Amino acid sequence: MTRTVPTSPPMRRSTVADQIRELILSRGLRPGDALPTESVLCETLGVSRSSVREAVRTLATLDIVEVRHGHGTFVGQMSLDPMVQALVFRGVLSPGDNLRALREVVEVRMALDLAVAEKVVAAAAGETHPELRALVDEMLTHADHGETFLDADRHFHTMLLESIDNQLAGQLVGAFWDIHTAVLPRLGLALPEDLRQTSKAHGDMLAAAEGGDVAAYREAVIKHYEPLQRALDHAN
Amino acid sequence: MTRTVPTSPPMRRSTVADQIRELILSRGLRPGDALPTESVLCETLGVSRSSVREAVRTLATLDIVEVRHGHGTFVGQMSLDPMVQALVFRGVLSPGDNLRALREVVEVRMALDLAVAEKVVAAAAGETHPELRALVDEMLTHADHGETFLDADRHFHTMLLESIDNQLAGQLVGAFWDIHTAVLPRLGLALPEDLRQTSKAHGDMLAAAEGGDVAAYREAVIKHYEPLQRALDHAN
Numbered sequence: 001m002t003r004t005v006p007t008s009p010p011m012r013r014s015t016v017a018d019q020i021r022e023l024i025l026s027r028g029l030r031p032g033d034a035l036p037t038e039s040v041l042c043e044t045l046g047v048s049r050s051s052v053r054e055a056v057r058t059l060a061t062l063d064i065v066e067v068r069h070g071h072g073t074f075v076g077q078m079s080l081d082p083m084v085q086a087l088v089f090r091g092v093l094s095p096g097d098n099l100r101a102l103r104e105v106v107e108v109r110m111a112l113d114l115a116v117a118e119k120v121v122a123a124a125a126g127e128t129h130p131e132l133r134a135l136v137d138e139m140l141t142h143a144d145h146g147e148t149f150l151d152a153d154r155h156f157h158t159m160l161l162e163s164i165d166n167q168l169a170g171q172l173v174g175a176f177w178d179i180h181t182a183v184l185p186r187l188g189l190a191l192p193e194d195l196r197q198t199s200k201a202h203g204d205m206l207a208a209a210e211g212g213d214v215a216a217y218r219e220a221v222i223k224h225y226e227p228l229q230r231a232l233d234h235a236n
Numbered sequence: 237m238t239r240t241v242p243t244s245p246p247m248r249r250s251t252v253a254d255q256i257r258e259l260i261l262s263r264g265l266r267p268g269d270a271l272p273t274e275s276v277l278c279e280t281l282g283v284s285r286s287s288v289r290e291a292v293r294t295l296a297t298l299d300i301v302e303v304r305h306g307h308g309t310f311v312g313q314m315s316l317d318p319m320v321q322a323l324v325f326r327g328v329l330s331p332g333d334n335l336r337a338l339r340e341v342v343e344v345r346m347a348l349d350l351a352v353a354e355k356v357v358a359a360a361a362g363e364t365h366p367e368l369r370a371l372v373d374e375m376l377t378h379a380d381h382g383e384t385f386l387d388a389d390r391h392f393h394t395m396l397l398e399s400i401d402n403q404l405a406g407q408l409v410g411a412f413w414d415i416h417t418a419v420l421p422r423l424g425l426a427l428p429e430d431l432r433q434t435s436k437a438h439g440d441m442l443a444a445a446e447g448g449d450v451a452a453y454r455e456a457v458i459k460h461y462e463p464l465q466r467a468l469d470h471a472n
Contacts (some may be wrong), residue, residue, distance in 0.1 A: 054293065061297040062322050067398060078326035083319030086298050087404075089257060090314035104404035108348075111405065115347030168323075168340035169347065 016055035017047045020139035021064065024075055033072040035065060080175040084182075090184035102183050103232055106225065109176040113221045116161065116169050117214055123163035125212035132159055132206050148195065150181060156202055160209070180228075194227040201226075252291035255281045257300065271301060271309040306394040316411040320418075327419035338419050339468055342461065345412040349457045352397065352405050353450055359399035361448030368395055368442050375435035376409055384431065386417060392438055396445070416464075437462075 020041070028037070036044060041052045056073055059065040066076040090100040135156045140150035157177055161170030201224035208216035256277070265271070272280060277288045290307055295301040302312040327337040378385035393413055397406035437460035444452035459468040 055308065057290065057293065058297050061294050062318055064272055064322055064325055078322040079318055080322075083316060084320060086300055086314040086316075086318055089300055101404070103403045107402050108405055111351030112344075113345065116350055166340045166343050168337070169344055172344065 013168045016045060016051045017058050019047075020052075020055055021058060024026065024064075025066065029075045029115050031075050031077050034136045034163065037072065037089070037229055051153070079118065080171050084175050084178050087179045091179060098233055102180060105176055105180045105183065106228060109173065109180065110225050112169060112173050112176065113224075114218055116166065116173070117218050117221065118162055119166065119169075120160060120166040121209045121212055121214045121217050123165075124160070124206075124209035126210070128210060132156060133158070136199070136203040139202055140196075143199040145194035149199065152180070153198075153202070154178075194230070198224060198227050248428060251296050252281060252283050252287045255283075256288075256291055256295060258388060260300075264345065267311050267313050268314045269309065269311045275363065297464045305306055316407050320411050320414050323415045323419065324418045325416060335468055338416060341412055341416045341419065343462060346410065346457065346461050348405060348409050348412065352400055352402065352409070353454050355400040355405075355458065357445045357448055357453050359401075360396070360442075360445035362446070364446060365442065368392060371395070372439040372442055373436070375438055376432075379431035380433070381434040385435065389434075389438070390414075390417070396441070430466070434463050441444065 020035070023041075023044070024035070035041070038049060038052055038056075042049050044050070056065060056067065060067050060076070061074075062082050063076045063079045066074045068074060077222060087101075087105070090196075091105060135152045138152040139149045139156070154174070154177055156173055158170070161173055179212070201220050204220035205217060205224060208214075208220050238313035241386075256271070259265075259280070260271070271277070273286055274285060278285050281288070292301060292303065296303050296309075296312070298318050299312045299315045302310045304310060323341070327341060330452070337413075371388045374388040375385045378388070390410075390413055394406070394410055397409055398424075400406060408412075435454050441453060441460060446454050
């Protein structure tokens with residue numbers, strides 16, 4: 001029944017990585033700030049060059065630092081990319097489970113989209129958004145030609161969520177968009193047939209948000225996922 | 237305006253890591269299965285031992301493989317730990333921003349808890365759950381003694397969400413629990429004063445779920461976060 005609760009970031013190994021994190025914190029460095037050079041880090045932490053290199057690689061994989069070759073090492077953006085990588089792989093790995101992993105990703109995406117509905121509508125209400133409208137038109141045109149529109153789709157969701165006062169929620173929605181888009185073709189699943197419904201639903205989401213109508217926005221979000229959910233149902 | 241959409245897992249570098257992923261996929265290996273030995277990997281992929289080692293380290297950081305020293309390398313659980321690590325660090329790093337990062341984490345946690353409300357209630361309705369009830373009693377006892385109860389709290393949420401048919405949602409709730417619990421003390425924030433309200437709210441969540449009452453469950457979830465939100469408000 002006992003469970004260990006992490007009171008510090010759960011570390012798998014490498015106390016040098018820990019020391020570098022502490023150095024970032026104690027010096028008040030922010031994303032984009034330069035870290036000391038490799039030799040200075042060796043000296044400051046009293047460890048070998050190879051230990052520093054390994055720790056930096058681990059931290060780079062986690063997006064906690066960013067190595068710009070020829071320029072040095074910088075504090076990273078701590079994005080959700082590491083999670084995206086692990087979950088894409090998990091999604092691809094479990095096609096045998098009735099596409100369970102992908103279904104779960106889609107459910108979480110929809111839950112997050114519905115959860116931020118009020119914030120999105122509050123941010124968009126009473127204004128027009130020509131850039132978002134242009135993306136909807138782009139999707140509608142592609143749909144008319146029977147073409148997919150992943151770029152415009154991703155861009156639409158990203159831009160819509162940039163307006164809300166919770167960056168993390170926006171990033172999560174984007175991360176789960178990436179995961180499901182990456183997993184879909186690898187499972188040999190066709191993209192949703194009903195491109196028209198998907199593109200139109202984006203327009204409805206925008207119109208509802210601009211009109212300040214949370215209920216209509218939520219309805220459009222649900223309609224927006226229907227073609228995808230049908231594709232998942234047919235895949236069984 | 238152009239955005240690249242990943243159609244394969246976004247890789248930062250190391251095509252050897254890519255090759256190992258492909259090997260896992262093509263051989264149909266599952267989490268827990270053993271990978272070929274280092275020497276076999278070198279031979280199969282036609283790369284040096286140091287390249288294999290670096291790729292394995294990267295994949296281990298992402299929880300895509302797991303190195304058990306003295307036993308070999310195995311397919312990992314692809315957990316959300318890498319994301320937890322990055323987000324804990326991000327949360328700790330931005331105390332200057334009016335605790336914005338932590339506030340966002342708490343909002344996302346609550347959104348996820350509310351999003352899975354129907355599933356939790358559907359899974360729990362009409363039955364009693366002595367283990368969950370025991371955890372609530374444990375929390376109430378601690379609260380009566382003015383003690384915190386992180387272990388029981390974490391365990392309660394984990395167990396409640398194990399029952400639903402979306403593992404990912406459960407894991408996300410757990411991950412965000414870990415993030416906010418890890419960030420809280422590092423920001424020098426006191427734990428919520430009102431331990432009594434928090435412990436009681438867990439009991440209300442359980443009673444509502446067992447009673448099949450989704451609205452009451454949602455209300456208890458919201459009440460459950462109030463002390464924490466007050467602590468965040470006072471910290472400004």
